[in-house]
Amino acid sequence: MTERANAALEGMDRVVLLKDIEQFLYWEALLLDERRLNEWLDLLAEDIHYWMPIRRNIKFGDWDLEYSDPESEISYFDEGKDILTGRVRQINSGVHWAEEPVSRFSHLISNILLLEVNGDEVRVSSKFFCYQNRLQDEVNLFVGRRYDTLRRDPDTVFKIVKRDVILDQNVLLPKVVNTFF
Amino acid sequence: MANLITARGDRSLRSLIDTEGGTVSRELYVNEDIFEQEQEQIFGRCWLFLGHESQVPNPGDFMVTRMGTEEVLVVRGRKDNQIRAFLNSCAHRGMKVCRYDQGNALVFTCPFHAWTYDCNGALVGAAYQYAPYAYDGGIDREQWGLTPVAQFKNYYGSLWATWDPKAPSFEDYVGPFAEGIRYDCEASDGEEAGIEVFRPFQKWRLPTNWKVPAFSSSTDLTHAAMTHRSVNAAAIGPDRGTMSGGERHKRRAPFPADRFAAGDHNLGHGGNWTVYQQPGVPEYVDTWFEAGVDDYFREARDRKAAKYADRILPPHGHEGGHFCVFPNFIMDSWRWRWWHPHTVGVVERWSLFGVDKNAPKHVKDAVRHYVMRYNGPTGATESDDMENWNYVYAASQGARARKRNYFFANGLGRGIESDQHPGVVFNGSHTEEAHRARFSRWLAFMEASSWDDLYPINRAKSHRIW
Numbered sequence: 104m105t106e107r108a109n110a111a112l113e114g115m116d117r118v119v120l121l122k123d124i125e126q127f128l129y130w131e132a133l134l135l136d137e138r139r140l141n142e143w144l145d146l147l148a149e150d151i152h153y154w155m156p157i158r159r160n161i162k163f164g165d166w167d168l169e170y171s172d173p174e175s176e177i178s179y180f181d182e183g184k185d186i187l188t189g190r191v192r193q194i195n196s197g198v199h200w201a202e203e204p205v206s207r208f209s210h211l212i213s214n215i216l217l218l219e220v221n222g223d224e225v226r227v228s229s230k231f232f233c234y235q236n237r238l239q240d241e242v243n244l245f246v247g248r249r250y251d252t253l254r255r256d257p258d259t260v261f262k263i264v265k266r267d268v269i270l271d272q273n274v275l276l277p278k279v280v281n282t283f284f
Numbered sequence: 285m286a287n288l289i290t291a292r293g294d295r296s297l298r299s300l301i302d303t304e305g306g307t308v309s310r311e312l313y314v315n316e317d318i319f320e321q322e323q324e325q326i327f328g329r330c331w332l333f334l335g336h337e338s339q340v341p342n343p344g345d346f347m348v349t350r351m352g353t354e355e356v357l358v359v360r361g362r363k364d365n366q367i368r369a370f371l372n373s374c375a376h377r378g379m380k381v382c383r384y385d386q387g388n389a390l391v392f393t394c395p396f397h398a399w400t401y402d403c404n405g406a407l408v409g410a411a412y413q414y415a416p417y418a419y420d421g422g423i424d425r426e427q428w429g430l431t432p433v434a435q436f437k438n439y440y441g442s443l444w445a446t447w448d449p450k451a452p453s454f455e456d457y458v459g460p461f462a463e464g465i466r467y468d469c470e471a472s473d474g475e476e477a478g479i480e481v482f483r484p485f486q487k488w489r490l491p492t493n494w495k496v497p498a499f500s501s502s503t504d505l506t507h508a509a510m511t512h513r514s515v516n517a518a519a520i521g522p523d524r525g526t527m528s529g530g531e532r533h534k535r536r537a538p539f540p541a542d543r544f545a546a547g548d549h550n551l552g553h554g555g556n557w558t559v560y561q562q563p564g565v566p567e568y569v570d571t572w573f574e575a576g577v578d579d580y581f582r583e584a585r586d587r588k589a590a591k592y593a594d595r596i597l598p599p600h601g602h603e604g605g606h607f608c609v610f611p612n613f614i615m616d617s618w619r620w621r622w623w624h625p626h627t628v629g630v631v632e633r634w635s636l637f638g639v640d641k642n643a644p645k646h647v648k649d650a651v652r653h654y655v656m657r658y659n660g661p662t663g664a665t666e667s668d669d670m671e672n673w674n675y676v677y678a679a680s681q682g683a684r685a686r687k688r689n690y691f692f693a694n695g696l697g698r699g700i701e702s703d704q705h706p707g708v709v710f711n712g713s714h715t716e717e718a719h720r721a722r723f724s725r726w727l728a729f730m731e732a733s734s735w736d737d738l739y740p741i742n743r744a745k746s747h748r749i750w
Binding site for chain 1: 383384385386387482483484486487488489490491511513514515517518519520524632637648652653655656657660661662664667668670671672674
């Protein structure tokens with residue numbers, strides 16, 4: 104369950120911080136849409152942990168079973184910057200048939216919520232709606248929520264230190280995932 | 285099924301396979317009548333893979349799995365600790381009695397009319413069961429339990445079932461591949477049934493006919509160089525380089541061995557088949573980026589070498605398991621993957637990944653992370669397979685496309701029939717011998733009226749068609 108803590112910055116400080124976060128997340132979405140994946144990698148901290156669990160159908164109350172356990176179970180993504188960089192190299196190789204020819208992606212970001220301010224780091228939750236249109240008529244929809252830890256950065260405003268991607272699917276309906284959320 | 289309507293008019297199933305030219309009509313893949321017949325003739329009769337015993341370790345543990353198009357509830361008995369499998373459909377009016385992927389249960393109560401079953405599948409109650417104005421105690425509990433599978437087998441931890449009470453035993457069904465399955469269930473140190481699987485199932489949909497992947501993957505060495513051209517760019521190997529594959533992803537020193545594509549035309553199984561020429565286990569070669577993992581696997585290899593000091597390893601797949609169990613299961617030492625048909629043009633892929641159950645956490649973690657970046661809809665390697673398998677189907681549906689047969693003639697006529705295993709043909713490692721064996725068996729199942737017509741029950745019958 105998500106709690107909000109220590110997010111009560113006052114007045115303009117809060118407005119500026121929220122705007123910085125919002126513009127950063129929108130900029131990230133634009134880089135993904137425009138296939139500027141090397142620039143997207145620049146937004147990731149060297150120590151990023153990027154995780155997207157598999158979600159189970161579970162009995163009400165068995166909440167600890169809902170998401171695949173990052174300590175012992177299989178997730179869709181559970182990795183750091185080295186593997187993410189490898190994925191970008193693969194897409195950019197021009198022979199990654201699952202994303203060649205490249206897709207038309209629209210990453211829509213909304214419901215941005217500041218959860219916590221902790222020194223130069225903030226915890227943020229947002230919703231994503233990612234529309235994929237590929238070849239003639241291949242359409243995939245990815246909808247869910249993200250939980251991010253962002254760290255202030257002099258070059259890129261923030262770096263993403265941790266991202267949990269909670270996709271609203273059980274059996275993955277698209278045949279592959281060729282983008283990032 | 286004698287005849288069906290195809291783009292070329294009425295045809296017999298047999299006429300859709302050109303055994304002299306080594307080709308197969310695309311009708312097998314796109315024709316809805318054939319798909320419907322397959323559900324009864326093949327998925328209603330064959331032994332199908334359900335999962336692994338480590339997914340239901342405790343009494344009352346359950347998971348929902350599939351047998352082809354149908355959901356199956358696998359549950360471990362509370363009193364006898366035995367694993368059983370049932371159709372996930374209420375005996376009363378057919379509602380799914382379990383809609384959770386996994387969990388632990390005392391009973392399964394249908395959400396429709398509260399028909400309630402225990403972990404042995406027996407009906408133990410229903411709403412109004414004793415009401416004099418309703419059932420009045422008149423439900424025959426013996427008759428109205430969940431539909432059990434006809435036969436169930438726990439084979440060294442791997443779980444299998446068939447709907448057909450006349451099907452042969454699991455061991456007879458897999459024939460010469462039984463040893464390979466047993467071997468794949470061994471831990472790295474040779475401990476029998478020494479693996480567990482990472483939970484949960486990986487599941488995803490793919491718009492294609494189930495046979496496109498199930499009759500091809502893991503027996504098709506010629507696809508890798510082109511299909512997987514990009515994966516070296518990703519450098520996802522255990523060493524964070526370009527190395528991938530291998531026996532549960534461990535490097536091995538060279539070892540005298542013969543490598544074939546083997547197709548069992550009587551049983552339909554087949555794939556890569558490695559026969560070692562001397563006893564023992566190849567030396568371990570460092571493989572892993574993560575600290576301490578090589579130490580574990582090297583020591584495990586040494587224990588295994590002691591076990592096999594005087595024995596030749598069972599014939600198994602290319603450096604591990606790498607073969608298909610007819611009709612839809614692919615056993616590859618470190619990844620088990622299978623294909624559930626949904627409709628003629630939609631398949632659902634499931635995967636499980638094995639690891640030594642006694643391995644320390646840092647070893648399990650390293651293997652698990654490699655598994656995740658290699659396999660599945662987010663796997664750098666497997667994602668490219670999906671694209672090809674998807675658009676094979678799209679480009680084969682048209683009236684004109686259906687008139688052009690698929691080519692399966694690679695190595696045709698060059699195979700050598702085994703004198704040890706009737707129906708098994710050995711051929712060059714990069715041939716389509718194992719693909720052809722699938723079609724021999726596919727035709728046999730589609731034409732047979734019962735298991736009496738099928739090998740191994742009817743050993744007089746050879747199913748080899750080419």
